[in-house]
Amino acid sequence: MLTAKLIGSVWSTRKAEQMLGLKLMIVEIIGGRNAGECMTVVDTIGAGTGDRVIVTTGSSARRMLGDDNIPVDAVIVGIIDEDCELPTCGE
Amino acid sequence: MLTAKLIGSVWSTRKAEQMLGLKLMIVEIIGGRNAGECMTVVDTIGAGTGDRVIVTTGSSARRMLGDDNIPVDAVIVGIIDEDCELPTCGE
Amino acid sequence: MLTAKLIGSVWSTRKAEQMLGLKLMIVEIIGGRNAGECMTVVDTIGAGTGDRVIVTTGSSARRMLGDDNIPVDAVIVGIIDEDCELPTCGE
Amino acid sequence: MLTAKLIGSVWSTRKAEQMLGLKLMIVEIIGGRNAGECMTVVDTIGAGTGDRVIVTTGSSARRMLGDDNIPVDAVIVGIIDEDCELPTCGE
Amino acid sequence: MLTAKLIGSVWSTRKAEQMLGLKLMIVEIIGGRNAGECMTVVDTIGAGTGDRVIVTTGSSARRMLGDDNIPVDAVIVGIIDEDCELPTCGE
Numbered sequence: 001m002l003t004a005k006l007i008g009s010v011w012s013t014r015k016a017e018q019m020l021g022l023k024l025m026i027v028e029i030i031g032g033r034n035a036g037e038c039m040t041v042v043d044t045i046g047a048g049t050g051d052r053v054i055v056t057t058g059s060s061a062r063r064m065l066g067d068d069n070i071p072v073d074a075v076i077v078g079i080i081d082e083d084c085e086l087p088t089c090g091e
Numbered sequence: 092m093l094t095a096k097l098i099g100s101v102w103s104t105r106k107a108e109q110m111l112g113l114k115l116m117i118v119e120i121i122g123g124r125n126a127g128e129c130m131t132v133v134d135t136i137g138a139g140t141g142d143r144v145i146v147t148t149g150s151s152a153r154r155m156l157g158d159d160n161i162p163v164d165a166v167i168v169g170i171i172d173e174d175c176e177l178p179t180c181g182e
Numbered sequence: 183m184l185t186a187k188l189i190g191s192v193w194s195t196r197k198a199e200q201m202l203g204l205k206l207m208i209v210e211i212i213g214g215r216n217a218g219e220c221m222t223v224v225d226t227i228g229a230g231t232g233d234r235v236i237v238t239t240g241s242s243a244r245r246m247l248g249d250d251n252i253p254v255d256a257v258i259v260g261i262i263d264e265d266c267e268l269p270t271c272g273e
Numbered sequence: 274m275l276t277a278k279l280i281g282s283v284w285s286t287r288k289a290e291q292m293l294g295l296k297l298m299i300v301e302i303i304g305g306r307n308a309g310e311c312m313t314v315v316d317t318i319g320a321g322t323g324d325r326v327i328v329t330t331g332s333s334a335r336r337m338l339g340d341d342n343i344p345v346d347a348v349i350v351g352i353i354d355e356d357c358e359l360p361t362c363g364e
Numbered sequence: 365m366l367t368a369k370l371i372g373s374v375w376s377t378r379k380a381e382q383m384l385g386l387k388l389m390i391v392e393i394i395g396g397r398n399a400g401e402c403m404t405v406v407d408t409i410g411a412g413t414g415d416r417v418i419v420t421t422g423s424s425a426r427r428m429l430g431d432d433n434i435p436v437d438a439v440i441v442g443i444i445d446e447d448c449e450l451p452t453c454g455e
Contacts, residue, residue, distance in 0.1 A: 197409070
């Protein structure tokens with residue numbers, strides 16, 4: 001999984017039927033050499049802009065949605081506790 | 092998923108039988124450290140050159156096509172609304 | 183998918199039983215920031231050295247082979263038409 | 274798989290129901306050109322901070338958990354023996 | 365798939381039960397822009413240190429092992445013939 005920071009939303013009116021009602025957010029990877037990479041993810045647990053989150057990618061992402069037919073490859077699976085100090089990585 | 096800009100088409104007369112009739116497009120990733128990476132994707136929702144789109148990759152991409160036997164690993168799952176200002180990433 | 187140029191063959195006498203008879207080729211990614219990356223792919227549609235091809239990776243690659251038990255993660259799914267001018271990417 | 278060093282924990286109170294009770298750790302890749310990349314992984318074999326571990330990613334990671342419905346894409350599958358000198362890579 | 369050079373072994377006494385008896389090796393990618401990346405792979409065909417090999421990753425790697433429940437994401441699927449001159453890539 002990746003640790004990332006939620007930085008905003010994406011709006012898409014014309015999208016896959018199976019994705020209607022899903023909230024799409026933009027996250028930026030934090031920590032390590034990949035910091036600064038950007039992804040679009042689905043949020044089903046109510047994360048907000050500024051939150052640090054854990055993102056699962058690939059086929060495992062569909063496991064979060066309870067429907068294997070949704071064409072989604074990245075979801076938020078957890079919100080990192082506010083008082084959690086992440087270990088420094090890649091230094 | 093990835094946010095990308097649709098920049099053109101690819102023509103392939105000799106291709107997998109299961110892909111006959113599928114429209115193949117080239118997109119360029121926008122936002123974050125991966126900006127400028129290039130992918131070939133399938134479009135089934137009528138995106139046009141210049142549109143900003145959301146791309147799903149891997150096994151999840153096949154979920155967009157309603158046929159798990161098509162050898163495709165990247166599809167457009169949504170068109171980003173024209174008035175959507177994407178959050179700045181990787182800065 | 184990726185656009186790539188077919189640059190040669192790989193010979194492997196000792197290989198997985200399920201891969202006997204499969205033609206293994208080396209391709210080099212063209213276009214965008216990943217240009218110059220190198221992959222080994224299976225060709226089942228008769229591409230030749232110098233051809234530009236479309237490559238599918240991951241579990242979707244097995245869909246090209248009609249047998250889900252072959253340990254292969256990259257296949258050529260199309261040959262790009264000779265007169266197709268690919269849009270310039272990553273500039 | 275990847276060789277990595279376990280550098281700490283991540284705490285997430287609000288997370289996927291299927292992940293309740295799973296221990297989430299941060300690892301940093303060691304060896305080769307990807308050294309310094311950071312990942313969040315699940316540990317089920319009792320690795321500790323400072324241990325060098327082997328990490329499996331993607332759908333294969335779920336095979337470690339005995340439940341294909343857990344939205345996890347990276348798990349520790351082994352602890353590298355303390356007296357194992359890893360071959361130098363990427364030089 | 366990737367072409368890589370086998371550079372040594374990894375020893376892990378505490379590992380996934382399903383991986384008992386599997387030989388874990390370190391390979392270094394050769395050719396192209398990813399040369400120098402390092403991976404841990406399973407060998408079932410008797411490759412030796414110094415051999416150039418073909419590596420399959422992801423879910424396809426499990427197809428090499430005849431057991432879909434093994435948490436492994438990279439296996440050697442072939443040994444490149446000694447007299448095979450690989451085409452130069454990424455130049």
